[in-house]
Amino acid sequence: MEFEAVIGLEVHAQLSTQSKIFCACSASFGAPPNENTCPVCTGMPGVLPVLNRRVVEFAIRTALATSCEVQKKSVFARKNYFYPDLPKAYQISQYELPLALAGHIDIEANGAAKRIGITRIHMEEDAGKLVHEGEFAGAQASLADLNRCSVPLMEIVSEPDLRTPEEAGAYLRRLHDVLVYLEVCDGNMEEGSFRCDANVSVRPRGQKEFGTKAELKNMNSFRNVEKALEHEIRRQIDWIEDGGKVIQETRLWDAAAGVTISMRGKEEAHDYRYFPDPDLLPLVVDDAWVEELRKTIPELPGEKIARLESAYGIPKYDAGILSSSRALADFFEASAAFYGGNPKVTANECIHWKDAAVSGKLSPETIAHAVEDRESGAISATVSKKLVELAIETGRPIRSIRDEKGLTQVSDAGALEEIVSRILAANPKEAESYRGGKTGLLSFFVGQVMKETRGKANPKIVQEVLRKKLG
Numbered sequence: 001m002e003f004e005a006v007i008g009l010e011v012h013a014q015l016s017t018q019s020k021i022f023c024a025c026s027a028s029f030g031a032p033p034n035e036n037t038c039p040v041c042t043g044m045p046g047v048l049p050v051l052n053r054r055v056v057e058f059a060i061r062t063a064l065a066t067s068c069e070v071q072k073k074s075v076f077a078r079k080n081y082f083y084p085d086l087p088k089a090y091q092i093s094q095y096e097l098p099l100a101l102a103g104h105i106d107i108e109a110n111g112a113a114k115r116i117g118i119t120r121i122h123m124e125e126d127a128g129k130l131v132h133e134g135e136f137a138g139a140q141a142s143l144a145d146l147n148r149c150s151v152p153l154m155e156i157v158s159e160p161d162l163r164t165p166e167e168a169g170a171y172l173r174r175l176h177d178v179l180v181y182l183e184v185c186d187g188n189m190e191e192g193s194f195r196c197d198a199n200v201s202v203r204p205r206g207q208k209e210f211g212t213k214a215e216l217k218n219m220n221s222f223r224n225v226e227k228a229l230e231h232e233i234r235r236q237i238d239w240i241e242d243g244g245k246v247i248q249e250t251r252l253w254d255a256a257a258g259v260t261i262s263m264r265g266k267e268e269a270h271d272y273r274y275f276p277d278p279d280l281l282p283l284v285v286d287d288a289w290v291e292e293l294r295k296t297i298p299e300l301p302g303e304k305i306a307r308l309e310s311a312y313g314i315p316k317y318d319a320g321i322l323s324s325s326r327a328l329a330d331f332f333e334a335s336a337a338f339y340g341g342n343p344k345v346t347a348n349e350c351i352h353w354k355d356a357a358v359s360g361k362l363s364p365e366t367i368a369h370a371v372e373d374r375e376s377g378a379i380s381a382t383v384s385k386k387l388v389e390l391a392i393e394t395g396r397p398i399r400s401i402r403d404e405k406g407l408t409q410v411s412d413a414g415a416l417e418e419i420v421s422r423i424l425a426a427n428p429k430e431a432e433s434y435r436g437g438k439t440g441l442l443s444f445f446v447g448q449v450m451k452e453t454r455g456k457a458n459p460k461i462v463q464e465v466l467r468k469k470l471g
């Protein structure tokens with residue numbers, strides 16, 4: 001029997017607001033333990049949460065960028081569970097009436113375009129963190145750091161539309177880039193700003209009903225999500241083929257061992273005893289606000305890739321790499337505007353120097369001049385590379401470095417002929433062998449000319465002159 005996988009992803013993205021979702025504490029990462037806390041986010045009795053307007057704006061902008069329907073009225077609910085890093089013993093989330101519904105994201109995987117549905121987007125608060133460190137009464141001690149309590153999160157739930165680990169990876173990368181383009185999330189996966197739970201089931205190909213799903217947690221890179229899914233799909237198929245039945249559970253990805261491990265039976269929604277939070281009014285979003293926010297949506301990654309491809313005639317692959325960051329795409333366009341040579345060459349350069357380009361260590365003008373000088377034959381590829389390196393190091397204009405160091409390429413055939421004659425005279429044996437049929441010796445002569453000119457000769461013209469002189 002042939003099986004097919006069904007995958008749906010739940011992404012938690014930390015919103016890059018300065019303060020937390022229901023209090024004025026800093027939401028920044030890396031502060032000393034429990035420094036960013038107050039009575040509200042540590043769950044003291046008698047305090048009241050106040051919703052951060054910026055959090056709502058970030059979530060609405062995400063909803064608009066993913067073609068979701070922003071709901072006029074949404075409600076915050078209490079999700080009840082006990083955990084030592086959750087002092088209120090409930091998490092404020094949205095449940096029955098979330099902020100946004102029914103959107104989608106377009107992806108490309110295995111060369112095919114596909115639209116992936118987004119079920120819902122809602123806002124919620126994060127929990128704290130337990131640090132298992134040191135000893136207490138002779139046993140392992142655990143410490144609670146509540147800095148992360150009430151840091152704003154947005155949960156984005158996909159429809160079970162994904163069929164392969166590659167599609168899941170493509171969806172995650174695109175969603176990640178959209179959030180970073182919107183500047184609502186810093187996208188840092190190691191710090192946990194963008195994390196994903198993957199739901200996966202298998203079914204015999206052709207069957208309509210979904211199989212029972214497992215939920216995978218603890219994957220902190222795109223590659224890990226893909227690997228965990230590959231492994232879990234294989235595991236479920238093997239299990240069913242051996243006569244087993246998949247049970248609904250939460251499994252942990254162990255990246256080092258490359259396996260998923262059962263963590264706990266999946267809790268059901270009713271276990272959480274959700275109910276509307278009586279301390280927070282329903283959130284009402286009017287059309288004027290939504291329209292105001294719609295104006296702040298930048299060109300998104302998919303649109304940018306398509307435009308770069310058609311406007312500059314560069315391959316989609318290159319357009320995709322350039323669009324992996326807004327700053328890099330802007331850098332490319334600025335470079336191309338400085339010099340209208342072959343945009344493909346400019347794209348290659350921008351991709352090659354991408355770290356320096358996005359960190360501001362390199363100017364678009366430098367790349368434009370490097371490309372222009374190479375196309376005109378004024379400098380060789382090797383020299384161009386060296387010059388760009390020097391421009392990054394010193395922050396000086398590339399052409400003044402070129403002129404100061406006398407690195408302009410020798411393309412003048414007359415000057416080269418003289419050098420070639422000298423080299424042929426100095427290597428009569430090799431010249432004779434070449435004329436006798438050992439044409440492979442051409443590169444030996446090119447090398448000699450390069451040595452003589454300290455790499456500044458235009459290799460194409462050197463070859464032409466050599467061929468002429470060697471008959």
Ligand code: ADP
Nearest residue numbers: 006007008009158159160199200201210211213
């Ligand atoms: P739960 O209530 O168990 O959290 P949801 O209906 O909220 O389940 O779905 C959670 C995620 O699981 C969604 O992304 C959804 O697309 C996905 N999903 C639902 N059913 C399946 C299934 N049978 N196989 C794979 N993914 C599924």
Ligand code: MG
Nearest residue numbers: 010157199269
């Ligand atoms: Mg769920």
Ligand code: ZN
Nearest residue numbers: 023025038041
């Ligand atoms: Zn606080």
